[in-house]
Amino acid sequence: MLTPESIEEVQEAVRSQERIRIAGGGTKSALSRDASLSTAKLSGILEYEPSEYTFTALAGTPLAVIRDELAKNGQFLTFDPPFVEAGATIGGTVAAGLSGPGRFRFGGVRDFFLGVKMVTGDGQAIFGGGKVVKNAAGFDIPKLNVGGLGQWGVIVELTFKVFPAPGEFATILVETSGASDARELTTKLAMAPVELFCLDSNSQSVQVRVGGLAEAIDARCRRVQSLVGDRAVSILRGDDDNRHWSDAREFRWVPEGHSLVKLPISPGEMSNVAETLSAPEATVPHRYSVGGNVVWIAWPDSLGQTEFDRVFASRGQNRLALTGDWEQPSQIDPRGAVFADRLQTVFDPGRKFAG
Amino acid sequence: MSTDAFYTELRRIYSEDRLLTKNAQLVPYESDGLTSFRAKPSGVVLPQTQDEVIRTVKLCHKYEVPFTARGSGTSLSGGSVPVENGLVIALNRLNRILSYEPGQRIAVVEPGVINLKVSQRAAPDGLYYAPDPSSGPVCTIGGNVAFNSGGAHCLKYGMTSNHVLGMKVVLPDGELCTFGGSSLESTGPDLTGMFIGSEGLFGIALEITLRMLPKPERYYTLQAAYDSLEKAGNAVALVVASGMLPGAMEIMDRLSMDAANAQLGDCYPKDAKAVLIVELEGTNEEVEAEKPKLHAVIEESGAHLIDAAKNDAERSRIWTGRKSAFSAVGRLSPDFIVQDGVVPRTKLGEALAEIDRLADKFGMRVANVFHAGDGNLHPLVMFDGREEGALHKAEELAGEIIRLCIRLGGSITGEHGVGLEKRAYFGEMYGEADTDFMQRLRAAVDPLAIANRGKKLPSAEAPALTSRGAHPLEQRGIVSRM
Numbered sequence: 001m002l003t004p005e006s007i008e009e010v011q012e013a014v015r016s017q018e019r020i021r022i023a024g025g026g027t028k029s030a031l032s033r034d035a036s037l038s039t040a041k042l043s044g045i046l047e048y049e050p051s052e053y054t055f056t057a058l059a060g061t062p063l064a065v066i067r068d069e070l071a072k073n074g075q076f077l078t079f080d081p082p083f084v085e086a087g088a089t090i091g092g093t094v095a096a097g098l099s100g101p102g103r104f105r106f107g108g109v110r111d112f113f114l115g116v117k118m119v120t121g122d123g124q125a126i127f128g129g130g131k132v133v134k135n136a137a138g139f140d141i142p143k144l145n146v147g148g149l150g151q152w153g154v155i156v157e158l159t160f161k162v163f164p165a166p167g168e169f170a171t172i173l174v175e176t177s178g179a180s181d182a183r184e185l186t187t188k189l190a191m192a193p194v195e196l197f198c199l200d201s202n203s204q205s206v207q208v209r210v211g212g213l214a215e216a217i218d219a220r221c222r223r224v225q226s227l228v229g230d231r232a233v234s235i236l237r238g239d240d241d242n243r244h245w246s247d248a249r250e251f252r253w254v255p256e257g258h259s260l261v262k263l264p265i266s267p268g269e270m271s272n273v274a275e276t277l278s279a280p281e282a283t284v285p286h287r288y289s290v291g292g293n294v295v296w297i298a299w300p301d302s303l304g305q306t307e308f309d310r311v312f313a314s315r316g317q318n319r320l321a322l323t324g325d326w327e328q329p330s331q332i333d334p335r336g337a338v339f340a341d342r343l344q345t346v347f348d349p350g351r352k353f354a355g
Numbered sequence: 356m357s358t359d360a361f362y363t364e365l366r367r368i369y370s371e372d373r374l375l376t377k378n379a380q381l382v383p384y385e386s387d388g389l390t391s392f393r394a395k396p397s398g399v400v401l402p403q404t405q406d407e408v409i410r411t412v413k414l415c416h417k418y419e420v421p422f423t424a425r426g427s428g429t430s431l432s433g434g435s436v437p438v439e440n441g442l443v444i445a446l447n448r449l450n451r452i453l454s455y456e457p458g459q460r461i462a463v464v465e466p467g468v469i470n471l472k473v474s475q476r477a478a479p480d481g482l483y484y485a486p487d488p489s490s491g492p493v494c495t496i497g498g499n500v501a502f503n504s505g506g507a508h509c510l511k512y513g514m515t516s517n518h519v520l521g522m523k524v525v526l527p528d529g530e531l532c533t534f535g536g537s538s539l540e541s542t543g544p545d546l547t548g549m550f551i552g553s554e555g556l557f558g559i560a561l562e563i564t565l566r567m568l569p570k571p572e573r574y575y576t577l578q579a580a581y582d583s584l585e586k587a588g589n590a591v592a593l594v595v596a597s598g599m600l601p602g603a604m605e606i607m608d609r610l611s612m613d614a615a616n617a618q619l620g621d622c623y624p625k626d627a628k629a630v631l632i633v634e635l636e637g638t639n640e641e642v643e644a645e646k647p648k649l650h651a652v653i654e655e656s657g658a659h660l661i662d663a664a665k666n667d668a669e670r671s672r673i674w675t676g677r678k679s680a681f682s683a684v685g686r687l688s689p690d691f692i693v694q695d696g697v698v699p700r701t702k703l704g705e706a707l708a709e710i711d712r713l714a715d716k717f718g719m720r721v722a723n724v725f726h727a728g729d730g731n732l733h734p735l736v737m738f739d740g741r742e743e744g745a746l747h748k749a750e751e752l753a754g755e756i757i758r759l760c761i762r763l764g765g766s767i768t769g770e771h772g773v774g775l776e777k778r779a780y781f782g783e784m785y786g787e788a789d790t791d792f793m794q795r796l797r798a799a800v801d802p803l804a805i806a807n808r809g810k811k812l813p814s815a816e817a818p819a820l821t822s823r824g825a826h827p828l829e830q831r832g833i834v835s836r837m
């Protein structure tokens with residue numbers, strides 16, 4: 001495993017290798033399996049100016065380090081990245097295109113990624129985007145890297161936009177009478193002007209997180225309660241609230257012997273997906289998140305990839321397996337391939353990063 | 356292959372009333388919101404269907420005719436100025452909202468749909484489309500996509516790019532692509548994001564899936580007057596340090612207040628050197644709790660007059676003043692150039708002082724109205740185009756301001772795009788290697804360089820600066836620049 005410590009060493013590594021697979025913290029094991037280059041030694045926050053709402057960090061910087069540094073200044077990563085405790089890095093999070101439940105409020109990783117320094121297939125170091133919160137010059141190379149799984153090159157440095165963190169959070173757990181009740185409530189809450197941070201659900205409950213000034217938080221909870229009718233409600237505050245979302249963000253609900261798969265959906269597809277997930281022989285734990293815009297699936301390893309693809313075949317879904325043993329962890333809509341392929345001839349003419 | 360053959364084939368697609376080639380018909384398409392640039396196309400087509408657009412692009416490719424997509428032509432950077440003798444593909448008739456699904460908070464629109472129409476459609480459901488350029492009543496979603504347009508509320512909600520979930524596009528050789536979808540989440544590289552802001556160089560957006568948000572139920576808008584620009588700038592820093600996240604923070608300087616006063620009657624205090632507008636928005640509960648905090652910060656910042664909107668009418672009065680500033684500057688000066696540079700917020704004070712110094716040095720007046728919350732300046736360089744060399748001098752001063760933004764670590768454009776106007780500075784911002792890399796990306800997508808040739812990236816050919824004056828829509832008072 002190559003472990004470059006500077007951008008020059010990354011360039012050298014890229015020039016000297018025929019094939020490069022990149023690993024960050026290794027938390028998405030399905031994606032970093034055969035890695036040949038690790039960003040472990042490209043770690044650290046390079047610039048952080050709280051009053052600008054921006055920071056720049058090296059790709060291998062653990063999210064936990066960033067979270068702690070931002071917290072000292074009352075700021076946070078708005079897109080609520082997953083696997084913070086597990087050791088995920090900022091670079092790996094971008095490459096995998098992952099945001100957590102809290103992205104419901106302000107947006108996902110794509111919406112806060114401003115600038116990138118990276119090394120392309122011919123060993124060139126390029127910079128794309130900007131270091132200020134607003135910039136319309138150049139092509140949006142930062143966004144292209146989101147979800148790219150390293151196909152465009154080695155991300156070395158990233159600049160992000162951050163926001164002030166809410167003074168306090170609280171969570172309202174609403175019991176629902178079944179999956180369709182949960183879907184109905186999700187839609188209602190998503191359309192209401194109540195500015196939720198998280199809106200997750202499964203067939204038994206809808207889980208809602210509000211945040212803001214401490215003095216308004218009780219009123220915010222009551223407000224959400226007023227929208228849920230006579231469904232039973234419990235409120236989580238302080239550590240309980242924290243633990244609930246930490247469990248969600250770290251995917252602690254995924255049982256042993258299951259692989260985690262991300263399936264982006266539109267809220268209207270929730271019922272179809274529910275039906276599909278009831279088809280296999282085994283029970284398939286899952287969780288809807290971001291107001292029904294994504295379903296996280298814990299797929300039983302005993303069923304395997306072939307069965308997953310068979311079950312979902314008719315839907316032609318995009319999917320991304322994050323853990324487990326998959327021949328093809330990523331499956332994406334081929335209708336953008338013509339454009340992507342043309343860009344690839346410039347980023348990676350020798351196809352060092354492909355596959 | 357000749358132009359004649361090209362037009363013969365075009366006539367198979369378009370009837371005479373939708374294929375414009377006569378001189379008089381072409382004039383309205385010769386320039387955009389930045390009226391200093393002009394170029395004459397050989398023709399303009401007015402497609403009504405996506406299929407017509409695709410067939411037209413294929414013909415342009417076949418005959419190697421450069422084309423420029425056009426929405427409402429309100430670009431402020433020369434982005435929609437035609438390529439000399441090229442074809443203009445005017446998309447205003449592709450103006451259908453193809454689907455609108457409130458339960459899913461999305462709308463799928465054609466590129467010619469007017470920005471404001473989207474929010475109007477969603478209003479009955481309490482939803483809206485967040486990006487709010489002040490040209491919203493006239494500009495198109497296609498134009499917004501090409502420039503990644505913003506508005507006064509970008510700080511909190513981001514630009515166009517943050518509100519587009521998916522797109523169908525035709526590449527410069529007629530190939531069709533679909534990016535993203537109707538979900539907030541996705542897998543695979545963010546091709547939607549890469550296409551947005553490409554200023555027409557990657558092809559034409561045919562169908563755009565927009566994200567709708569619940570409209571904030573409560574706004575609280577105040578306007579504070581200061582005896583120096585610096586104090587207003589410091590107030591922004593104090594608000595930021597307080598941990599509040601307002602929906603908008605805007606500053607107007609003395610000159611823009613004078614202009615607004617001349618247009619709207621005396622709505623701004625005569626003794627103030629700057630006013631700051633801060634708008635809180637959100638749930639009733641949250642805004643109520645934030646109000647006293649905001650007032651405490653603004654008082655601490657040394658404002659000598661605080662004017663808080665007590666109702667919707669007073670809020671809209673504050674915004675009308677702000678949004679009229681640019682057209683009002685037209686009353687103070689026959690001509691002006693608006694710049695769009697960004698500086699790190701902590702360097703606002705330095706930037707403003709330096710712009711003052713430059714204005715003195717050039718002996719010209721520069722008004723300033725800007726998105727203080729994200730450091731996006733809009734200096735208005737005033738000049739009289741009838742004076743020999745004045746336009747040139749104004750261009751030079753504007754260029755110095757752009758360089759200043761680069762030097763301070765910012766950007767040459769926050770929301771108006773590079774277009775024709777800022778190409779010369781592109782390389783100074785990105786450096787030779789990165790600029791070359793972007794040229795190569797462009798060449799890979801469009802080897803013939805037929806899609807909006809000569810825009811965004813530095814290149815040799817540039818139409819001459821000629822005419823001047825406010826945008827016709829501004830002259831009629833329909834929109835104002837921001």
Ligand SMILES: Cc1cc2nc3c(=O)[nH]c(=O)nc-3n(C[C@H](O)[C@H](O)[C@H](O)COP(=O)(O)OP(=O)(O)OC[C@H]3O[C@@H](n4cnc5c(N)ncnc54)[C@H](O)[C@@H]3O)c2cc1C
Nearest residue numbers: 426427428429430434489495497498501505560835836837
């Ligand atoms: C008075 C005034 C106020 C303004 N205020 C703001 C503001 O507050 N914020 C802001 O960001 N901008 C502002 N602008 C600038 C301008 O309105 C925006 O850039 C807007 O997005 C342009 O839209 P349009 O429909 O006029 O596009 P056009 O000017 O017609 O075209 C703009 C660019 O988009 C390309 N294009 C158009 N349609 C497509 C398509 N379907 N696919 C691909 N490319 C396409 C064109 O080739 C061109 O490069 C203002 C302009 C004026 C005149």
